[in-house]
Amino acid sequence: MAEYWYYADGFEERVQEQLHNNPEAEVDLDFAIPEKDFNTAGKGSSELKNLLKRLGVDSDVLRRIAVASYEAEINVAAHSKGGVMKSAVHDDLIHVRFEDDGPGIADIEQAMIPGYSTADDLVRELGFGAGLGLPNIKKNSDAMHIVSDIGSSTLLEFFIFFG
Amino acid sequence: MNRPDSKYFHAIQILEDNCTGCTACVRVCPTEAIRVRDRKAAIDPYRCVDCGNCVSACEFHAIIPASDPLDIIHKFKYRLAIISSSFFGQFSEDISYAHAKQAVKQLGFDEVAEEASVTDFMIKMIREYIRENRDKRPILSSNCPAVVRLIQVKFPSLLPNLFHQEAPMSILTRFLREKISTEMNLPDEDIGIFLIVPCVAHVTAVHQPEGAYKHLQDGAFSTGMIYGKVREIIKDVQNNPIPIDTYPHGLTWALSGVQAELVDNEDIRALSVNGVDNVMDILSRVEDHYLDQYDYIVLRSCTNGCVGGCLNVENPFVAMSRIKKMIKEGDSADADIRELEKLYQKGEFNVSPLAPRPIMELDKDIKKAIQKMKKINEFLTMLPGLNCSACGSPTCYALAEDIVLGKATLDDCVVLKRKPTDLE
Numbered sequence A: 001m002a003e004y005w006y007y008a009d010g011f012e013e014r015v016q017e018q019l020h021n022n023p024e025a026e027v028d029l030d031f032a033i034p035e036k037d038f039n040t041a042g043k044g045s046s047e048l049k050n051l052l053k054r055l056g057v058d059s060d061v062l063r064r065i066a067v068a069s070y071e072a073e074i075n076v077a078a079h080s081k082g083g084v085m086k087s088a089v090h091d092d093l094i095h096v097r098f099e100d101d102g103p104g105i106a107d108i109e110q111a112m113i114p115g116y117s118t119a120d121d122l123v124r125e126l127g128f129g130a131g132l133g134l135p136n137i138k139k140n141s142d143a144m145h146i147v148s149d150i151g152s153s154t155l156l157e158f159f160i161f162f163g
Numbered sequence B: 001m002n003r004p005d006s007k008y009f010h011a012i013q014i015l016e017d018n019c020t021g022c023t024a025c026v027r028v029c030p031t032e033a034i035r036v037r038d039r040k041a042a043i044d045p046y047r048c049v050d051c052g053n054c055v056s057a058c059e060f061h062a063i064i065p066a067s068d069p070l071d072i073i074h075k076f077k078y079r080l081a082i083i084s085s086s087f088f089g090q091f092s093e094d095i096s097y098a099h100a101k102q103a104v105k106q107l108g109f110d111e112v113a114e115e116a117s118v119t120d121f122m123i124k125m126i127r128e129y130i131r132e133n134r135d136k137r138p139i140l141s142s143n144c145p146a147v148v149r150l151i152q153v154k155f156p157s158l159l160p161n162l163f164h165q166e167a168p169m170s171i172l173t174r175f176l177r178e179k180i181s182t183e184m185n186l187p188d189e190d191i192g193i194f195l196i197v198p199c200v201a202h203v204t205a206v207h208q209p210e211g212a213y214k215h216l217q218d219g220a221f222s223t224g225m226i227y228g229k230v231r232e233i234i235k236d237v238q239n240n241p242i243p244i245d246t247y248p249h250g251l252t253w254a255l256s257g258v259q260a261e262l263v264d265n266e267d268i269r270a271l272s273v274n275g276v277d278n279v280m281d282i283l284s285r286v287e288d289h290y291l292d293q294y295d296y297i298v299l300r301s302c303t304n305g306c307v308g309g310c311l312n313v314e315n316p317f318v319a320m321s322r323i324k325k326m327i328k329e330g331d332s333a334d335a336d337i338r339e340l341e342k343l344y345q346k347g348e349f350n351v352s353p354l355a356p357r358p359i360m361e362l363d364k365d366i367k368k369a370i371q372k373m374k375k376i377n378e379f380l381t382m383l384p385g386l387n388c389s390a391c392g393s394p395t396c397y398a399l400a401e402d403i404v405l406g407k408a409t410l411d412d413c414v415v416l417k418r419k420p421t422d423l424e
Helices: A012-021 A043-054 A059-079 A121-125 A133-140 B024-028 B053-057 B070-075 B097-105 B115-132 B145-154 B156-161 B168-183 B200-207 B223-239 B248-254 B256-263 B276-287 B316-329 B338-345 B366-382 B396-404 B414-418
Strands: A002-007 A027-033 A083-089 A093-100 A143-149 A153-161 B012-014 B034-037 B040-043 B063-065 B078-083 B111-114 B191-197 B219-222 B270-274 B296-300
Touching: A012 A153, A027 A043, A027 A059, A027 B366, A043 A059, A043 A083, A043 B276, A043 B366, A059 A083, A059 A093, A059 A133, A059 A153, A059 B156, A059 B276, A133 A143, A133 A153, B012 B040, B024 B034, B024 B053, B053 B063, B070 B191, B070 B219, B070 B223, B078 B097, B078 B168, B097 B111, B097 B223, B111 B115, B111 B168, B115 B168, B115 B248, B115 B256, B115 B338, B145 B156, B145 B200, B145 B276, B156 B276, B168 B191, B168 B338, B191 B200, B191 B223, B200 B219, B219 B223, B248 B256, B248 B316, B256 B270, B256 B296, B270 B276, B276 B296, B366 B396
Parallel strands: B078 B111, B078 B191, B191 B219, B270 B296
Antiparallel strands: A002 A143, A027 A083, A083 A093, A093 A153, A143 A153, B012 B063, B034 B040
16 A cells, blocks of 8 residues: 655644544535546536635635646546545635545556656547646645555545635 | 615616516526516626626516617717627628618717727737736636626636726727817717617626726617617618728627637637636636636627627627628728827726626635535425426525525425425
């Protein structure tokens, strides 16, 4: 099992505290992400964005969440056998988890390099697979965590604070 | 919520006597601004962006586009009409562009100007603006007032990306008001400047301009109304023609696709989008930074651009085809744009930064907003999820939101009322 953590400056403690206390989310929003279904992929992040607009989340923060969740959603559709997107909205942050049914990431460090991609021809034909997914999620989040078991499944989660 | 209705003017009127409460308008509104309560439709002025969808959807003549009556021109000594570039696509091919223009003049104007005469200048100005504002990518066109309002209410984070310069008809208004005042030695209040417009959003913009620093037009006439009056006198005009300048090449302004092609250049990549649903989809993707490869996006709320406006008489595809024919076959008069360029350099066409008018927020305080969201979700589980609009709200979600905001009750759900036991 391979694990990867990223924290933006000053966020490690806040994220660990969040995980430790594990408070119940104020609002939950779950979406299924079917394998290679690019017609519906993106719907989950679009709905999430509408929810956050209703909550009045600052527009710059909102745009970061939108980019990170869209990239992660497309990643699951393009590279996995399908999975789920689970958003937990708290009053000061959002925690989004993507759990898929495999096949797992062989080398996470390599996957984090901008431009590196294992996307197949179908995915590339559809205009995805430029190798910017994970780096873009990292760039836009305050913390990102990946746990991957080759041959089994991947969990990707990110945290973005509202203020 | 108690909101003063007078804050936002809209050029859409509901005739209660004609309204049957059918909810056709409720279902086509892109900002969910309409509710039917007690079998009558009402528009929330804060949410309405004047797209005109409801006007087209209403089969009972209950939603009427408002525009000014022609006789208001007699209040002014000197009368100028500025014609929107979609206007000439309305006429069948036996009525020439020049004759139609002459007929407009003979309706009582001293001078007739055309939006199309400044298209070349607009393209030049847009390109310069894009090059000067590379940090705000992509630049979004601001000519369509419905799009500007849509961004204010639903995509406020994109306001800085809007092209912050006056629209062509307002630029012409500025320029010609000054010119007439000097040449004819007339005070401002004696000069009446009127637009002939294809849509309600432009009527609203004349009566409530966004970001304008100075007094602009004195009224807006519907293309359909002027079309009818032109038809009445066209035979006489055809028998007594006078020489008149036309600008067929500038008519591209009425077609969003052609306009984007004109702005497109070696260093500028342009995209054209029309139809309010497409516009919303694209704006959402701009918000996600997925269209950052474009430098400029032409956005028009109506099908094919201004030719699709609800005050037009001709089908937008037929009108587009006619305009394309005129562009191909006609000779344009030379429009001197040097004066306009000088004014642009002086910043005369700047508009003040456009302010957000967010409608999505449930509450200013995020904690309270979350509480309201939880309640909405609770009500949502009680509702049947048919999105039938029979309650007068567009969807079950909208009804749940209305209930939480105190604008409706669970009793409004027609389905729940009918089968109270089945849904236990």
